[in-house]
Each structure stands twice: as C-alpha cells, then as structure tokens.
Amino acid sequence: MQAALSTLLLTIYNCYDQVLTIREMRNAKARKAAARSAREKAQARDKYKSAKNAAKKPKIASPSQLSLASCKKTVIHPQALESFGALNSPEQSSHAVEDDPDSCNAFSLELGDKNIDRKMKNEKQIRTHSEIFQYAYAQLEKEKALLHLQQNKNLTFSGLISMATSQEIRKRPMIEVSFRDLSLTLKRKNKHLLRCVTGKIMPGHITAVMGTSGAGKTTLISALAGKTVGCKMTGLILINGKPESIHSYRKIIGFVPQDDIVHGNLTVEENLWFSARCRLSADLSKPDKVLIVERVIESLGLQAVRDSLVGTVEKRRISGGERKRVNVGLELVMEPSLLILDEPTSGLDSSTSQLLLRALRREALEGVNICMVVHQPSYTLFKMFDDLILLKGGLTVYHGPVSKVEEYFAGLGINVPEHMNPTDHFIDVLEEIVKPITSLSINYRELPMRWMLHKGYPVPPDMQQDCAGLVMSSTGVNLDNQKSSVDAENKEQSLAGEIWKDMICTLELHWDIIQHNILRSRDLSNRRTPGVLMQYKYFLGRVGKQRLREARLIAVDLLILLLAGACVGSLTKAGDENFGVFGYIHTIIAVCKLQNLHSWLYLYKLHQKTLLCKIAALRTFSLDKLQYWRESASGISNLAHFLSKETIDHFNTVIKPVVYLSMFYSISNPRSSFADNYIVLLCLVYCVTGIGYALSIFLGPGPAQLCAVLIPVVLALISIQTGESKFVTKLANLSYPRWALEAFVIANAERYDTTSLYRGQMLHLVQHMLFSY
Numbered sequence: 001m002q003a004a005l006s007t008l009l010l011t012i013y014n015c016y017d018q019v020l021t022i023r024e025m026r027n028a029k030a031r032k033a034a035a036r037s038a039r040e041k042a043q044a045r046d047k048y049k050s051a052k053n054a055a056k057k058p059k060i061a062s063p064s065q066l067s068l069a070s071c072k073k074t075v076i077h078p079q080a081l082e083s084f085g086a087l088n089s090p091e092q093s094s095h096a097v098e099d100d101p102d103s104c105n106a107f108s109l110e111l112g113d114k115n116i117d118r119k120m121k122n123e124k125q126i127r128t129h130s131e132i133f134q135y136a137y138a139q140l141e142k143e144k145a146l147l148h149l150q151q152n153k154n155l156t157f158s159g160l161i162s163m164a165t166s167q168e169i170r171k172r173p174m175i176e177v178s179f180r181d182l183s184l185t186l187k188r189k190n191k192h193l194l195r196c197v198t199g200k201i202m203p204g205h206i207t208a209v210m211g212t213s214g215a216g217k218t219t220l221i222s223a224l225a226g227k228t229v230g231c232k233m234t235g236l237i238l239i240n241g242k243p244e245s246i247h248s249y250r251k252i253i254g255f256v257p258q259d260d261i262v263h264g265n266l267t268v269e270e271n272l273w274f275s276a277r278c279r280l281s282a283d284l285s286k287p288d289k290v291l292i293v294e295r296v297i298e299s300l301g302l303q304a305v306r307d308s309l310v311g312t313v314e315k316r317r318i319s320g321g322e323r324k325r326v327n328v329g330l331e332l333v334m335e336p337s338l339l340i341l342d343e344p345t346s347g348l349d350s351s352t353s354q355l356l357l358r359a360l361r362r363e364a365l366e367g368v369n370i371c372m373v374v375h376q377p378s379y380t381l382f383k384m385f386d387d388l389i390l391l392k393g394g395l396t397v398y399h400g401p402v403s404k405v406e407e408y409f410a411g412l413g414i415n416v417p418e419h420m421n422p423t424d425h426f427i428d429v430l431e432e433i434v435k436p437i438t439s440l441s442i443n444y445r446e447l448p449m450r451w452m453l454h455k456g457y458p459v460p461p462d463m464q465q466d467c468a469g470l471v472m473s474s475t476g477v478n479l480d481n482q483k484s485s486v487d488a489e490n491k492e493q494s495l496a497g498e499i500w501k502d503m504i505c506t507l508e509l510h511w512d513i514i515q516h517n518i519l520r521s522r523d524l525s526n527r528r529t530p531g532v533l534m535q536y537k538y539f540l541g542r543v544g545k546q547r548l549r550e551a552r553l554i555a556v557d558l559l560i561l562l563l564a565g566a567c568v569g570s571l572t573k574a575g576d577e578n579f580g581v582f583g584y585i586h587t588i589i590a591v592c593k594l595q596n597l598h599s600w601l602y603l604y605k606l607h608q609k610t611l612l613c614k615i616a617a618l619r620t621f622s623l624d625k626l627q628y629w630r631e632s633a634s635g636i637s638n639l640a641h642f643l644s645k646e647t648i649d650h651f652n653t654v655i656k657p658v659v660y661l662s663m664f665y666s667i668s669n670p671r672s673s674f675a676d677n678y679i680v681l682l683c684l685v686y687c688v689t690g691i692g693y694a695l696s697i698f699l700g701p702g703p704a705q706l707c708a709v710l711i712p713v714v715l716a717l718i719s720i721q722t723g724e725s726k727f728v729t730k731l732a733n734l735s736y737p738r739w740a741l742e743a744f745v746i747a748n749a750e751r752y753d754t755t756s757l758y759r760g761q762m763l764h765l766v767q768h769m770l771f772s773y
C-alpha cells in the first residue's frame with residue numbers, strides 16, 4: 001500500500017509538468033480553433049453585409065465612409081492626395097506615412113466646412129514633420145562624412161595597417177558556408193521554422209540577417225552554427241563546398257549568443273585574456289596573444305573599463321553596452337574564421353553600434369566570414385553591411401548584396417519612399433504595417449515565391465499548387481500545414497499518446513544536446529589549441545581568482561559551520577552511555593543539510609534557483625552552467641574545467657570539517673581524538689560532495705533541491721532503524737550516514753577502556769545499540 005502510494009506520488013511528481021504542458025497545449029489548440037471559427041464567422045458576416053450594402057448602395061457615400069476609403073487609398077497613392085490638395089508634394093505624403101502609417105487623420109478627406117480647420121492643422125503638422133526629417137537626414141549626411149574622415153584617420157594612425165591591406169593583413173583560414181533548401185521543422189510540434197532557405201555567407205563579408213519578429217533569424221544562424229536542438233533538418237549545408245560537419249571547425253568558429261554570457265567576477269581584460277589563451281593557437285607566442293587582446297580591447301572601445309569587474313545582474317559594475325561588447329570580444333580574441341552573432345547591437349546606441357561594426361569590419365578585412373542578426377539598424381549602420389538576408393515566416397524574401405536590395409524591390413514595384421530608411425520600409429512591408437507602393441499587383445505574401453522565381457530555385461510543390469500556400473503565419477506555419485494541423489487536431493490523440501510523443505521528443509532533445517556538447521567530431525580546423533594540462537593551468541588561475549573574490553561568501557560558509565558546530569556540540573553529551581550517538585546523528589544531518597541552508601542563503605542573495613546540495617558542487621556546476629556550455633561548445637576542455645574547479649574547491653572540502661569540529665569537539669568533548677573525528681567527517685564531506693555533483697549535473701534545479709533536502713534526512717533516519725524490514729536494513733547498510741555514524745561511535749567507544757575483553761564487549765554493545773535504535 002505504502003509502496004503503491006509512493007510510486008503514485010513519484011509518478012505525479014515526475015509527470016506533473018508534462019501533463020500540465022500537454023493540457024496547456026490542448027487548451028491552446030482549442031482556443032485557436034475557437035478563434036478561427038469566430039474569424040470565419042466574422043468574415044462571412046462582413047461579406048454578407050457588404051453584398052447587402054452593394055445591392056442597395058446609395059449614389060453618394062457618407063463622409064465617414066469617404067474618410068475611411070480615402071485613408072486606405074491615400075496611404076499608398078500620393079498623387080491622389082495631391083489632387084485633393086491635402087499635401088504639397090508626394091515627398092510629404094511619404095513622410096507622413098513613415099511617421100504615422102496607421103493614422104488616417106492626416107489624409108482624411110472629409111467633406112464639409114467643419115473639417116477644414118482640422119485639415120489645415122494636419123497640413124501644418126505634416127510640414128513640421130517634414131522639417132524634422134529634413135533636419136534628421138542632414139545630420140545623417142554629416143555623420144556619414146564624419147565616419148569617412150574617421151576611417152581615413154584610422155588608416156593613418158594604426159600603423160597604416162589598413163593601407164597596406166593586401167600584403168600586411170594576416171589572412172585567416174577561409175570558411176564559406178553555403179546552404180541549399182535548408183528546412184527546419186520542430187519535432188515536438190511538427191512546425192516549420194525555416195523553409196527552403198538557399199544562399200551562402202562568404203569570407204570577408206558581413207552579412208546581416210533581418211526580418212520580422214519570429215521570422216526565423218535566430219533559427220537560421222543557429223542552424224549554420226550547428227546549434228539547433230529538437231529540430232528535423234533537411235537540405236544541405238556545405239563548408240567550403242564540401243558536406244562537412246560544422247562542428248569539425250568549432251575551434252575557428254565564434255558564436256556570440258544573444259545573452260551576455262560572461263564571467264561577472266572577472267575583469268574585462270581577464271575575461272578576454274582567458275578566452276585568448278585557451279582558444280588561440282598554442283603555437284602563437286604570449287606577446288602575440290597579448291597584442292591580439294589589446295587590439296580587441298581598443299577596437300571595442302573597452303580601454304576605460306579594462307580593469308573593472310564585469311559584474312552580475314544583481315551587482316552591476318560595467319554598463320550593459322560594455323558588457324555586450326565584452327560578450328563579442330570573447331569571440332574576437334580567438335581570431336575566428338567564421339563569426340556568428342545574435343543581435344550584438346541590441347541595446348546599444350547608434351554610435352556604439354557603429355563602433356562595434358567598425359571592429360567587425362576590421363575582422364572582415366582579414367577574411368573573416370561574419371553573419372549577424374540585427375534589428376532596425378540605422379541607415380549608416382545598414383550601409384556598413386555587405387550582404388543581407390531578409391526573412392519572413394521562415395522563407396527568404398531577399399538574399400544578396402545590400403547595394404542591390406533597393407533595386408530588387410524596385411523591380412517588384414516596391415519603392416522606398418524618399419528619406420526613409422530602406423530596412424524600416426521593407427520590414428514595415430513584411431509586417432504589413434504599410435502596404436507597398438507598387439505599380440504591379442504584388443501581394444507582400446508573394447515575396448518569398450517571387451524570390452524563388454527570381455533566383456530560379458525550385459519551388460516546393462505545395463507552393464506551386466496554390467499561391468496561398470506561401471502564406472506563413474507569424475508563427476512560421478504555412479497554410480498547408482495549418483490545414484494538415486487542423487486535420488491532425490481533428491484526429492485528437494489520446495492523452496497517453498501525447499505524453500508518449502512528448503517523452504520521445506524530450507529524449508531526442510537531450511540526445512541532440514549530448515551530441516552537440518559531448519560527442520566530438522573530426523577536427524578539421526587546422527588549429528592546435530593548448531592541451532588539457534595547459535588549459536588546466538589557465539583554469540586554475542581563473543578559478544583561484546574567482547574564489548578569492550568570493551572570499552566573503554566563503555567566510556559566511558565557515559561562520560555558519562562554526563555556529564552549527566557550537567549548536568550541535570551543546571546538544572551532545574559525549575560521556576553518556578550512548579557514546580554521543582545523538583550528537584553524531586545531528587552532525588551528519590547538519591553537515592549535509594547545512595549545505596542546503598547555505599544554499600538557500602546564497603540563493604536568496606543571488607536570486608538564482610540553481611543551488612543544490614553541496615556548496616562546492618553547486619558552485620562548480622550550477623552557477624557557471626551557461627558559461628560552461630559556451631566554453632565547452634567552443635572546444636575548451638571539459639576535463640580541464642572540471643579538474644581545476646575540483647582542485648580549488650578542495651580547499652573548502654578539507655578546511656570545512658576542521659572548522660566544524662573546532663566548535664563541536666571543544667564543546668561536546670568526546671573521548672575519540674580530533675583526528676578520528678576529522679577523518680570520518682572528511683570522508684562524509686567527500687561523499688556528500690559527490691552526491692551534490694551528481695544531483696547538480698543530472699537533475700534540474702527543482703528536483704535537485706528536493707533531493708538535497710530529503711536525502712540526508714531520510715538516509716540518516718533509515719540508518720538508525722531497528723531492522724524489522726529486510727529492505728530497510730539493506731538500505732541502511734548501504735547508506736553513508738550509517739557508515740559515518742558507526743565510525744564516529746566506534747571511534748568514541750574504543751577510548752573507553754583498553755582491556756581487549758572489555759573493548760570487544762564494548763564494540764559488540766555499540767553495534768547492538770546502533771541496530772536497536
């Protein structure tokens with residue numbers, strides 16, 4: 001009965017999340033279906049109404065209708081506006097559209113005197129807007145001129161490096177990545193994230209990946225970097241024309257994640273220096289490495305903060321923009337051949353973004369292939385890119401030189417209004433915020449198909465059949481799939497079936513992660529990075545510094561242990577007939593649970609939910625997990641990482657029993673020696689540390705915390721059971737608290753009398769006592 005209850009509880013605990021997720025998904029499906037049917041009803045009602053209106057249409061439209069109609073038309077047709085005298089020039093119309101595309105007021109053509117005032121007001125507003133834009137673009141021109149000057153200046157003072165470009169600049173191994181018919185489908189939901197994306201990113205070029213929100217930009221660059229998980233990929237990715245695995249080049253590929261994964265308790269320079277030492281070629285001399293780091297610090301404008309700690313979210317030291325640049329710098333210092341960046345300019349102001357782009361352009365001069373996701377670049381920034389990949393709903397809308405993008409869209413009849421940033425206009429068109437001003441009857445939904453036809457790429461059959469098949473919803477699902485998903489929805493799967501499918505997908509996801517991070521593919525990068533021993537040395541230096549900076553935290557650990565020793569010691573009467581067994585049980589639980597107490601304090605301090613059982617284990621694997629994954633994925637040795645942390649944290653492991661015993665021993669005054677107690681406690685700490693490592697590595701934060709609390713208490717209680725049940729007795733014999741308890745008590749009992757007969761009896765008594773507790 002109890003076993004069944006426990007099994008049930010465990011099942012509920014483990015499957016609770018899954019059941020909730022699946023329930024959520026089912027609800028979402030039901031909501032979607034309801035919304036669809038409501039939409040269809042509304043559309044049908046509208047159609048019916050308009051048909052009815054058309055049947056009995058009056059000859060003269062009402063002012064409100066005219067206003068609405070004119071609003072729709074005038075937005076796309078400046079000439080029409082002109083004819084109504086609402087605007088002085090088409091230029092102004094485009095300004096107004098750009099400024100407030102949704103606003104109909106500026107172009108309302110209401111009839112009647114009472115609207116004249118309003119119209120005049122609007123005219124005035126337009127003129128003001130126009131002036132603002134004129135001013136803004138004059139500034140832009142000035143900025144461009146300045147930039148030009150600066151670039152020329154650079155040519156002179158950085159040793160005329162760039163002047164001598166062709167000969168002087170050290171070229172890196174080239175990586176060209178081409179992709180053909182690349183399609184990515186999310187396994188769990190059978191949802192298309194990318195479809196038939198074809199193109200290439202080239203060495204020496206900076207490619208911008210742009211598109212609407214959820215267009216698949218991050219998905220595309222992750223696929224190119226070989227970082228997608230949980231997806232089925234079809235199509236080809238060729239490296240330098242060969243179907244190699246991108247992982248084979250990981251040592252010369254830099255990937256800058258969207259989030260700033262940097263070490264907060266290291267300075268800017270220390271962060272960069274560590275990355276350079278571990279990832280640059282081992283054949284490069286130290287001065288060369290120093291020069292590279294210096295160059296990166298200078299080009300990213302980080303001189304002023306080079307010695308500042310990077311800081312954490314809780315304790316900020318350098319600014320967000322500087323932190324972002326350090327994030328990029330970590331990859332620049334390893335001299336990559338392919339550099340992929342996910343939104344490196346987000347949150348940066350225009351001048352800092354330009355500074356970053358200039359640093360990247362310098363890298364491109366060395367032949368680096370740079371591809372980055374970028375949101376809303378300014379006009380100046382946009383012109384600094386070589387190529388552009390424009391995505392919409394997982395499909396390519398344009399892929400080619402930045403200089404040709406306007407020409408291409410103009411060919412489709414989509415012209416960028418004067419003084420408008422082309423990227424803003426194209427994104428607005430793709431987002432359907434503005435309707436393209438086009439002479440041809442182009443629908444924005446046809447743009448991906450147009451691109452395929454323009455490039456002569458094969459169009460998938462479902463798209464050929466029906467142009468509507470092109471329509472990808474903002475979530476990346478095309479109509480055909482929607483249809484099929486509707487069918488699938490109709491064939492409702494059983495809950496058990498869904499849970500099973502979910503479990504399979506989760507397993508596949510974990511397998512993908514293991515493949516990416518643990519299984520190594522053949523190395524083709526031609527770069528010999530420092531070996532494990534060398535990296536271990538570098539790691540030792542880094543972890544040592546980090547621990548020294550956490551000295552306060554370690555002091556708090558030790559203080560808590562002192563207090564615990566005092567409390568448990570005062571509870572113990574070592575001289576009584578049970579050989580202090582109660583005190584030792586408390587000690588065992590306290591040593592294991594104190595880790596948790598501290599964990600929670602630490603948790604409170606850091607607002608993180610990753611702290612588990614053993615402090616050292618927690619700090620080793622939990623807090624730095626993101627940094628660990630990033631470094632591991634870039635080819636830094638896992639073994640060196642683990643060993644170095646373990647070596648440094650060994651200090652804690654050795655010193656903590658001394659601190660605890662110093663109080664416990666002096667207050668409880670047991671008969672056993674300090675050394676005996678220390679050895680037993682040290683073994684106990686090792687054991688708990690191991691369990692802590694295992695928990696923090698294999699379990700998520702939630703289950704690990706639960707286990708961390710339960711394991712010491714349950715095992716300690718089991719270890720003093722009477723042995724009525726065989727299972728419990730076996731478990732007790734295997735549990736580490738039992739062994740520790742026996743060792744403590746026997747060490748204590750041994751000191752009672754030295755006559756062997758009496759000692760034998762005493763030990764027998766102790767063992768009997770332990771079993772009869």
Ligand SMILES: Nc1ncnc2c1ncn2[C@@H]1O[C@H](COP(=O)(O)OP(=O)(O)OP(=O)(O)O)[C@@H](O)[C@H]1O
Nearest residue numbers: 186193212213214215216217218219220474475476
């Ligand atoms: N692991 C995933 N599970 C579910 N949906 C996903 C997953 N990864 C991506 N998607 C979906 O795929 C689409 C594309 O995502 P992606 O992150 O590539 O978009 P994006 O273009 O980078 O968007 P943004 O500009 O908003 O960051 C989104 O609709 C997203 O919800």
